[in-house]
Amino acid sequence: MEDNTNKTAAVKERKVKGRVEIDIQKCKGCELCTTACKEHALALSETINIKGYRYIIANNDACTGCVNCALVCPDAVITVYRTHPKKKPVDITPENIREQLQTMISPSK
Amino acid sequence: MPTEEHVLPDTALDVIAPACHDEEEYEMVYHKPSTMVNVAMHYCPGCAHSLVHKLIMEVVEEMDIQEKTIGIAPVGCSVFAYEYMDIDMQEAAHGRACAVATGIKKLMPDKYVFTYQGDGDLAAIGIAETLHAINRGENILIVFMNNAVYGMTSGQMAPTTLAGMHTTTSPDGRDVSYYGAPIKVSELMANLPGAFYVTRQAVNSANAVRRTKKALQNAFKYQQLHKGTCLIEIIGNCPSNWKMTPVEASKFIDEEMVKTFPLGDIKVPKGV
Amino acid sequence: MKGNEAMAEAAILAGCDAYFGYPITPQSEVLEYLAREMPKHNRIVMQAESEVASINMVYGAAGAGFRAMTSSSSPGISLMQEGISYIAGAELPCLIVNVNRAGPGLGTIQPGQGDYFQSVKGGGHGDYKMIVLAPASVQEMADFVYLGFDLADKYRNPVLMLSDGAIGQMMEKVQFKPYTRPAVDKSWATTGKPKTRNRNYITSLFIQPERMEQHNLKLEEKFKKIRENEVRFEEINTADAEYLFVAYGLSARICQKAMDIAREKGIKIGLLRPITLYPYPYKRLEELAAQVKMMLSVELNSGQMVEDVRLAVNGKVPVEFYGRMGGMMPTPEEIVHHLETLIQYHHAN
Numbered sequence: 252m253e254d255n256t257n258k259t260a261a262v263k264e265r266k267v268k269g270r271v272e273i274d275i276q277k278c279k280g281c282e283l284c285t286t287a288c289k290e291h292a293l294a295l296s297e298t299i300n301i302k303g304y305r306y307i308i309a310n311n312d313a314c315t316g317c318v319n320c321a322l323v324c325p326d327a328v329i330t331v332y333r334t335h336p337k338k339k340p341v342d343i344t345p346e347n348i349r350e351q352l353q354t355m356i357s358p359s360k
Numbered sequence: 361m362p363t364e365e366h367v368l369p370d371t372a373l374d375v376i377a378p379a380c381h382d383e384e385e386y387e388m389v390y391h392k393p394s395t396m397v398n399v400a401m402h403y404c405p406g407c408a409h410s411l412v413h414k415l416i417m418e419v420v421e422e423m424d425i426q427e428k429t430i431g432i433a434p435v436g437c438s439v440f441a442y443e444y445m446d447i448d449m450q451e452a453a454h455g456r457a458c459a460v461a462t463g464i465k466k467l468m469p470d471k472y473v474f475t476y477q478g479d480g481d482l483a484a485i486g487i488a489e490t491l492h493a494i495n496r497g498e499n500i501l502i503v504f505m506n507n508a509v510y511g512m513t514s515g516q517m518a519p520t521t522l523a524g525m526h527t528t529t530s531p532d533g534r535d536v537s538y539y540g541a542p543i544k545v546s547e548l549m550a551n552l553p554g555a556f557y558v559t560r561q562a563v564n565s566a567n568a569v570r571r572t573k574k575a576l577q578n579a580f581k582y583q584q585l586h587k588g589t590c591l592i593e594i595i596g597n598c599p600s601n602w603k604m605t606p607v608e609a610s611k612f613i614d615e616e617m618v619k620t621f622p623l624g625d626i627k628v629p630k631g632v
Numbered sequence: 633m634k635g636n637e638a639m640a641e642a643a644i645l646a647g648c649d650a651y652f653g654y655p656i657t658p659q660s661e662v663l664e665y666l667a668r669e670m671p672k673h674n675r676i677v678m679q680a681e682s683e684v685a686s687i688n689m690v691y692g693a694a695g696a697g698f699r700a701m702t703s704s705s706s707p708g709i710s711l712m713q714e715g716i717s718y719i720a721g722a723e724l725p726c727l728i729v730n731v732n733r734a735g736p737g738l739g740t741i742q743p744g745q746g747d748y749f750q751s752v753k754g755g756g757h758g759d760y761k762m763i764v765l766a767p768a769s770v771q772e773m774a775d776f777v778y779l780g781f782d783l784a785d786k787y788r789n790p791v792l793m794l795s796d797g798a799i800g801q802m803m804e805k806v807q808f809k810p811y812t813r814p815a816v817d818k819s820w821a822t823t824g825k826p827k828t829r830n831r832n833y834i835t836s837l838f839i840q841p842e843r844m845e846q847h848n849l850k851l852e853e854k855f856k857k858i859r860e861n862e863v864r865f866e867e868i869n870t871a872d873a874e875y876l877f878v879a880y881g882l883s884a885r886i887c888q889k890a891m892d893i894a895r896e897k898g899i900k901i902g903l904l905r906p907i908t909l910y911p912y913p914y915k916r917l918e919e920l921a922a923q924v925k926m927m928l929s930v931e932l933n934s935g936q937m938v939e940d941v942r943l944a945v946n947g948k949v950p951v952e953f954y955g956r957m958g959g960m961m962p963t964p965e966e967i968v969h970h971l972e973t974l975i976q977y978h979h980a981n
Contacts, residue, residue: 268386269386270386276400277400279404279405279406280405281405281406281599281605281606281607282406282605282606282607283406283606283607283610286607286610287565287566302400304405316389317566318389318390318566319566320566321390322390322566322569322570323411323563323564323565323566323569324411324414325401325403325405325406325407325408325409325410325411325414325606326400326401326403326410327392327393327396327410327414328392329390330388330390330391330392331388331389331390331391332386332387332388332389333386333387333389334385334386334387335385335387426824426825427824427825427826427827428824429824429825430696430822430823430824432692433835439837442831442833442835446825446831447824447825447831448822448823448824448825448831448832448833449822449831449833449834450691450692450695450696450822450833450834450835451722451833451834451835451836451837452688452691452692453688453691453714453715453718456684456685456688456691456715459680459684459685459686459688459689459691459692460688460689460691460692460695461692462678462680462685462689462692463650463652463688463689463690463691463692463693463694463695463696463700464692464693464695464696464822466650466676466678466689466693467649467650467676467693467696467698468696468823468824471823471824488681488682488684488685489681489684489685489688492680492681492685
């Protein structure tokens with residue numbers, strides 16, 4: 252089961268996963284992205300790239316694909332991927348919620 | 361029947377999606393625009409220039425107007441803008457970008473023409489060309505990068521340097537009684553009837569970037585209305601000459617710069 | 633027609649797409665004429681906020697592949713020098729007209745020829761040259777517009793027409809010959825980048841010294857070709873000449889009169905009138921140096937073109953100078969008087 256860090260009460264929300272790719276040779280380690288990331292998924296590396304800059308490495312497990320890091324990146328080194336950000340929510344009414352959840356959790360049954 | 365491992369939530373409205381694995385489809389939601397040349401940019405780490413280049417090129421890509429856009433690069437740190445933006449560009453003499461833009465736009469009124477200028481370029485040596493282009497209501501976009509210093513020549517005072525700010529030519533802080541107060545270009549130019557859309561934005565946070573991008577999108581759309589000049593003043597950082605880290609510089613904008621240069625729309629067209 | 637107006641009409645007939653200018657005596661008529669006429673032909677005419685803005689608007693229009701021109705008089709041309717240097721460095725074609733007035737500084741509105749150095753040796757910074765055409769009549773003021781535009785396009789270089797306040801203001805008959813604008817390759821212009829080509833950029837910045845030197849050498853090659861192919865001049869009565877007037881523009885017209893008077897007095901003098909001040913007719917002067925006993929350069933300045941005459945002649949014969957400044961016109965008689973004095977002096981020594 253996932254860690255429910257993204258649980259938002261009273262809102263139908265799908266938890267999405269994100270992934271970033273960083274062009275580490277063009278990254279200048281300015282750290283504007285690390286401040287922009289709400290999930291603290293970005294950090295400065297210990298090693299340096301060709302230009303001598305420490306670059307940013309990402310913890311993709313924590314990434315939600317919110318794009319904030321890529322927006323503030325001055326050098327456009329970040330590419331962001333996200334799983335189906337706007338999947339159609341399942342039709343759920345309070346009566347059949349248990350059956351719906353059961354189907355989702357154990358599809359084989 | 362739910363098994364013991366599957367615990368149903370207490371609140372009915374909490375819907376939990378199935379776990380996403382790596383085999384799951386990820387779609388690309390953000391990438392460097394194809395309208396940028398695929399080279400590393402020479403700007404200092406954290407510099408606002410490369411960020412704004414990226415935003416402008418995103419708009420050009422999204423609107424599919426690469427073939428119709430001509431940019432004018434200034435003299436300053438962004439003098440090499442034409443190395444990074446994959447559009448036709450002209451390099452203007454210091455301060456003259458608005459005159460060069462006028463020459464181009466008058467002959468090709470259906471193209472998208474924008475100037476990209478810094479403080480010295482637009483507000484010092486080029487103030488006459490800037491003012492008259494806006495007064496004529498030239499249908500161009502002026503992107504004004506305001507970082508309160510002269511970056512390329514290593515940190516001299518600019519017309520927009522804050523009162524008391526230390527630069528290489530105001531080593532004891534800008535003396536307002538000698539040099540005057542920092543010029544608020546957007547407010548000044550918004551008074552001209554030829555100015556159609558004037559706004560001051562920043563790019564020091566994700567939300568600020570989103571707002572600036574929206575401003576750029578608006579400005580490019582407005583060009584086709586032929587109703588006047590769009591001026592977007594962008595408060596950018598200059599970590600090198602402010603002697604701060606990029607993160608500190610972003611904070612400085614929020615804490616100090618916006619006191620002199622408040623962000624927001626200054627002149628918004630009605631009914632567009 | 634007035635010289636300035638003939639030039640303006642020729643600009644329209646030459647297919648000038650855009651004129652950007654600023655009023656200054658003695659050439660405001662150009663802007664006024666074009667402000668009336670250009671819109672009738674759907675061309676762009678604009679009174680810019682200064683000469684600085686004018687030349688930069690020309691840069692933009694020329695960089696986008698259009699035929700652009702501007703005109704001004706000496707103090708305004710001084711303001712344009714930065715822009716001209718950029719235009720030359722970026723290899724853009726355009727036509728600039730200087731209706732020379734006497735200076736320096738604010739000077740006077742009367743004609744002068746004190747901008748020779750500025751025009752020919754380079755008024756802007758750096759190693760560049762402009763093709764400089766010097767009209768001596770209203771007809772030439774018109775003809776040199778077509779020529780100027782064509783040369784500018786041929787070499788991708790700015791061309792300067794160096795007129796003066798007298799020729800600009802005088803009224804003479806003029807004929808506008810039929811003209812078709814030649815097709816020119818403008819694939820380098822900034823018209824908006826289609827998928828089929830790389831982006832074009834217009835710049836005079838080459839920050840690496842190796843590249844800058846290469847660029848300068850390329851420009852020098854161009855100027856060499858110009859010197860080899862575009863020299864133009866007019867010779868009158870040189871076949872049997874023992875003495876030679878060298879003068880351009882207005883002073884050439886006065887020298888023609890002086891030549892007639894001198895001939896009547898038995899002095900065998902001819903006139904060489906350079907039409908292109910750059911490229912200068914060094915070769916022809918060198919040839920004439922073998923024939924004549926003395927050359928007299930007559931100018932409305934303190935002695936500028938005379939240096940080029942001396943360069944051409946290289947000491948073979950004496951080269952003398954006669955000039956008036958401040959807008960004062962020498963009379964043909966006083967020129968002849970000076971000529972006679974010089975002939976006597978050289979005969980005695």
